[in-house]
Amino acid sequence: MSNQQKRRSRWWFWVQLGLAVGILVPALYGFGAKFREMVILYGRGEEGSFTLMPILNYLMTGLGFLLLFVWAMLHGMFRNIEQPKHDMLANEERLDQEEAEYEAREEAPWSSSLNRSPEE
Numbered sequence: 001m002s003n004q005q006k007r008r009s010r011w012w013f014w015v016q017l018g019l020a021v022g023i024l025v026p027a028l029y030g031f032g033a034k035f036r037e038m039v040i041l042y043g044r045g046e047e048g049s050f051t052l053m054p055i056l057n058y059l060m061t062g063l064g065f066l067l068l069f070v071w072a073m074l075h076g077m078f079r080n081i082e083q084p085k086h087d088m089l090a091n092e093e094r095l096d097q098e099e100a101e102y103e104a105r106e107e108a109p110w111s112s113s114l115n116r117s118p119e120e
Contacts, residue, residue, distance in 0.1 A: 031058075 038055050041048035072078065 035055070035058055038051040038058075042051045042055060
């Protein structure tokens, strides 16, 4: 790896880290504050009992996303993040080729019957 690539890699790391902190910290604060308010309201008795379902929804959704994230990490889905775009382009090329072959087969019987002379 050249010196310029190392600098670019280091720079890109700090950009990603800055974006992650700048986006995730406020989102986590907002989620935590809202969750805390709901738990406090639920603890007040009957007037806060309506918050039970949102609390359970928050917990189940958060747990689901956490489990999905851990599953993706364990299956190596973050190791080569560039590969899916190459796979998608290769699949698109393969599908275009298959479609062209299918259209050629579909047109072949018609074109051969149109090219016949009336004497045949």
